[in-house]
Amino acid sequence: MEDSMMRGSLDDIYFPGLSVQTVGFVRNSVEEPILRADDEGITMDARREEMRRRIREIKSAVSEIVIKEELLELLDGIDDFSHLIVLYWGHKVPAQGRLLTRVHPMGRKELPRVGIFGTRSPARPNPVLITTVRLSSRSGNILRVTGLDAIDNSPVIDIKPYVPERGACDDVRVPQWMERIQDEIAAEDGSDA
């Protein structure tokens, strides 16, 4: 019974509203996810260096978010925000990936294995992925953004304005493995001292 709740059948009875509609799609030149989920956990598509190069590439690439025409009005006034939070669906995550429990972050065996909720792995019970992006421009139902780490054709499920919460996240602490990953990316990138 616990298992079938996990598969959502009872949830559907209790919360019939838990169905997600796409509100648009991502258009960019990124065709494959950086990380791939398989039965063993997350493995890397390429060597670590290649992975970093791709992260940097994705972070600087321009993506278009094409919002469905019938939702055009929902974008009114969005141009007044410099940054947006994009919620999209990890549609290349195989069904199996939603059952993962613990992984080595980014598939790196030298980093400690941690629970999925403590990682940003796209393979999670609900592959709802979040990125904060910069809004470069908008024309009609098309938003041009930078920093979106989604791949081409990802279904978009929500756009929210990014509003820094004043003082809400002082003294943030992250584990050492996460510091390490961030340091490595920053070093490659030159974006952080």
Add this chain to the structure above:
Amino acid sequence: MEDSMMRGSLDDIYFPGLSVQTVGFVRNSVEEPILRADDEGITMDARREEMRRRIREIKSAVSEIVIKEELLELLDGIDDFSHLIVLYWGHKVPAQGRLLTRVHPMGRKELPRVGIFGTRSPARPNPVLITTVRLSSRSGNILRVTGLDAIDNSPVIDIKPYVPERGACDDVRVPQWMERIQDEIAAEDGSDA
């Protein structure tokens, strides 16, 4: 046809994976949402002052996030993060609320009417709501957090670690109406100079 896509029937064919499972539930003493959606748009439950008092109350209240027992392993190592991003479902948003296009932010008629994607209104095509919270403690499958603006029994659909992106969101710009709301809350709160 565009309409039926909006209702998700064709989406279900194209993206059969777009079904959301609850991974847990919120437990706190907040029984009603601050804002209510009705046919006219968002209206306030109470006067503006009352609303601010409640925002402050919610922001400081302790909530429990009860993760399903069978997902316990997914929490491994989460204690190493000070802050988490909680994705939950706005289960009190009526079906009608998902069809709103433009609203006065927080139901305040003196603020400009803006498109839903430019607001944090819970009434949106997919009521997937996001809050960054502080993790106070964890015992087993129960996370005690502060700053969660969800109401009691909200279905939780994901937990992600909060990782400040270095330099990613410099020079953030928000519209004047949003500045004003933030100023008012901060003034009440005393949390920001």
